[in-house]
Amino acid sequence: MFRKVLIANRGEIALRVINACRELGIRTVAVYSEADRNSLHVRFADEAICIGPPRLAESYLNVPAVISAAEIADVDAIHPGYGLLSENANFAEVCRASNIKFIGPPPEVTRLMGEKDKARQAMKRAHVPILPGSDGVVATADEALGWAKKVGYPVILKAKAGGGGRGMRIVRAPEELPNLFHAATTEAANAFGNGELYMEKFVENPRHIEFQVLADEHGNVRTLFERECSIQRRHQKLIEESPSLQVTPKMREEISRTLCHCLKEIGYQNAGTVEFLMDDDRQLHFIEMNTRVQVEHPITEAITGVDIVKAQLLIASGVRLDEILPEKLEIRGHAIECRINAEHPVKFTPSAGKITAFNVPGGNGVRVDTAQYAEGVVPPYYDSLIAKLIVHGRDRTEAIAKMERALSQFIVQGIETSIPLHQAIFQDPGFRAGKFDTKFMEDFLARTS
Amino acid sequence: MFRKVLIANRGEIALRVINACRELGIRTVAVYSEADRNSLHVRFADEAICIGPPRLAESYLNVPAVISAAEIADVDAIHPGYGLLSENANFAEVCRASNIKFIGPPPEVTRLMGEKDKARQAMKRAHVPILPGSDGVVATADEALGWAKKVGYPVILKAKAGGGGRGMRIVRAPEELPNLFHAATTEAANAFGNGELYMEKFVENPRHIEFQVLADEHGNVRTLFERECSIQRRHQKLIEESPSLQVTPKMREEISRTLCHCLKEIGYQNAGTVEFLMDDDRQLHFIEMNTRVQVEHPITEAITGVDIVKAQLLIASGVRLDEILPEKLEIRGHAIECRINAEHPVKFTPSAGKITAFNVPGGNGVRVDTAQYAEGVVPPYYDSLIAKLIVHGRDRTEAIAKMERALSQFIVQGIETSIPLHQAIFQDPGFRAGKFDTKFMEDFLARTS
Amino acid sequence: MKPQDIDDLKQLIEFLKEYQVAEFDLDRGDLKIRLKFNQPEASSAGLGDLARLLASAPHQVPQAAANHPAPQEAPAPVALDPNAGLHIVKSPMVGTFFGSPSPGAAQFVSAGDRVAKGQVIGIVEAMKLMNEIESDAAGEFVKCLVSDGQPIEYGQPLFSLRLG
């Protein structure tokens, strides 16, 4: 097992990793920007190193600064958390060159999954269901017209290097295609420095369902079932739950088997999440893979009893999956997570500032992951997620009741938070009945505004 | 199910019951003394009624005030929590007379269990193992000498109406007996208004092990396994865990079967805890039964997945046990609780006052039950328990690591707490190895002071 | 002092303010400066919001049963308090209030009545017992603050008197 690990992240996920390390007896090194000097991840790490000024590019995204910190602290490994450097294959390569274990898949795999068209082809070869679409990159608008005819409208053009909705265009008719193709390629080139596009069949209002996987460094892969993440606004998830009401045991079993086979082929290692769209016919279609721990991993921890971050650390130190997971994994009860963001609950404007009062709910079946506290400051430079509220009940009804109870006891003063929005969503009959897809938030906001 | 429940308690257990009610859709009524006006149990109840000044006898122990509050709030039921009126059979009778359901066993059963000598005889008849001792009350010192000869020294004299260590005397030789008999009877008479004594064989440094039971109102009884509560100071438990390292599956099974049979005979209803001493030969001996929810119930909730307070509410509303519990109960992992008291960690003097900083630990497998908050006040009138920190790990080793991590992140400023004491206990090799009995704290304090 | 001195001083004070200096003394030859800034209330603004939130939370009077009149709101903040300057008799117990000895009977007291200390001015029913509420002071009865049949809690204001 590692002796000392550097956590190249901030906020709740940095604290989450610190906790896992401490519970495994691993010494922890936090890095922080000047804006985070008084953060709990700094306070609760064994050591802490300031790596730069507040701006992300000069601190948390500053590879030389992070690596230097790792070197002066003499760590064995770096845990990247999510976001920031976690899916940066170059960073993983620098770690390797510096003889520091990067806790995640090898850079080659991260890179493959980062090139969305190639990931799609890899999944297709392994018989993971994918949406009809182009075989790899579509070079010209003319070529795109050919593919679109074959696939059938509507189609969606996506950036090969994509993410976050940029470089994407939905095309509903051939005459729209040339202009949209050029718009997408230009946007992709600006956003990612790579204008290459590929094409997929466009699914109207799908559900977003993802599978959690764990793979060791000895060729063993297991899935920890799925998460339902359709409650999102502009590709930002707000509420996640597990299991999904839409996934039958048979689907779960089949997708899991296919994924395990596929990821073994690819040489996947460590934790990862395979994202699918579910269409109206309840068919799942692969869209992309996230090669790191997911924000919403605690709901899977709740229903499986597996500590995913500890599993990451154990896997990266060479432990075999059968020593980490019980022989038989079962789904126990139902878990839901609300992402508590520092933002206006209606206008969605970020709300940085000092937290003047902070009461976190507790009690049976309630988990809070946060690095915030009364008198803490939410800096304006970073992600607005300030806490994750996770509940675990014997079934979805109990989990919903628990979440409503917990939300009402989660008091944050001094800044605006998304708590009132979450409370409103939990009142929605459609949400309560489990009848929703990725269009839910748009409709909900239109109805309630 | 009840429509509205009054919670005749304060602090963390009041909030615990409020949470269970809210999650079951039951309206809640808090009662409070003037000292608790700004307490979270008042804030988070649907309604709240001030029932008197700070002194316990004039507020929380004031039966007419509590019943009046229940009447004006028009509740269906009263949950008494633990302590206070929870084992007061007269209160349960007044509830019955007022047509308010008392959430607990019938007053006759509470009264039987309150008369320790009778409870002992009832258990004996049902073949629950008890310590050798007198058949009921010992009227005179002479009679006591006769019993002591039969039982064998050392013996212990206990108050029939006893509790909290008062009216107890250990007798190691016949010549000591007459004086100790008179001291005990006088103390018992002063403390409980009843000087009657009974006698038991005295076990040197036993372990304290207790079984959680649930009984419905249709004659069904189940046990939820045991808790190990030997880490105590002057009969005050400090740390509890479940399962006990000392209880084998066979013992667990046998004691459970006998208890279920016995409590069915007695007509027990609702939640209860049967306390045993374990001697050096690992034999369990019944000592007494607590006829209410226990402070340390959350560790049982953690390893069984059963919500004990919800079970209490469901049972009291007439639901059958097989609708509340899964068919097969299993022990999952290991849970430990630390009672965080507002007291000096070395001198044990109570520490009332204003809490100036309050950071509760969170994350995977950590539960905090508390009604305290930053800027909250610990009044000098009541019990010093301000929070319960419960951890749940896959095994005892993980639970210990988790507790150490969580204790280090539990920050309370403004008052003294037992957190440093807990941290020191968790460093103790004997504790870590599970090698301890009820003398542990005495030895530990002697060693460390 | 020359304009330049004043300017300098202004600049100095601005500077001191910016740096949140509370007090400042300077004594040099014939120049003495002593300066002390107001303690801004703002410095503690926003602290301890939770405690204040709780302290100011609306007092949740129990929902009246079907046959009870709707409960009154908790007393308004002091500035608007119509009872300002009056003596308030509070309830010594939880229960249901009655202003007359029996249904239909005359009220124990009416506005303008002289009330003696110890005089019965109301009843609180608790557990079927009628508990007489005595005035804890002598004076002119101004107003009953609760209505007949209203559930009341310990310490709840019942009557206002003008002392004397």
Added chain:
Amino acid sequence: MKPQDIDDLKQLIEFLKEYQVAEFDLDRGDLKIRLKFNQPEASSAGLGDLARLLASAPHQVPQAAANHPAPQEAPAPVALDPNAGLHIVKSPMVGTFFGSPSPGAAQFVSAGDRVAKGQVIGIVEAMKLMNEIESDAAGEFVKCLVSDGQPIEYGQPLFSLRLG
């Protein structure tokens, strides 16, 4: 007071503020200065202890690797700060400090040397690259605050200069 005096005073206060001085008295010849900063703690008595606790938590410098000398403590409280009144050059990056161009070579600068703005006065090694640290001011070199081979973090004080 001369402009120079004001400037001096400002610099003093800036300095005091930076070092969180609460009160300050000076009595030197004919000059007496007494100064007291706003204590945010005092006005809000006891509030926000956690934030303060964090702000005042000892700065955890990384444990040096085996071949590194023990890291220095974070700067001592102001009252004892030997750097009072001096200009501090801080590290622009994380890495390992060296005071000479190569092992065994002479130090870039020694106490008493005149240092020009932009002059190289040390090296921070980061990811095997030697990054020259230039002085961001001109003045007299007083002291190097870190030792050779010491791990340093962003913003860590490296040198003190007497400006001018």
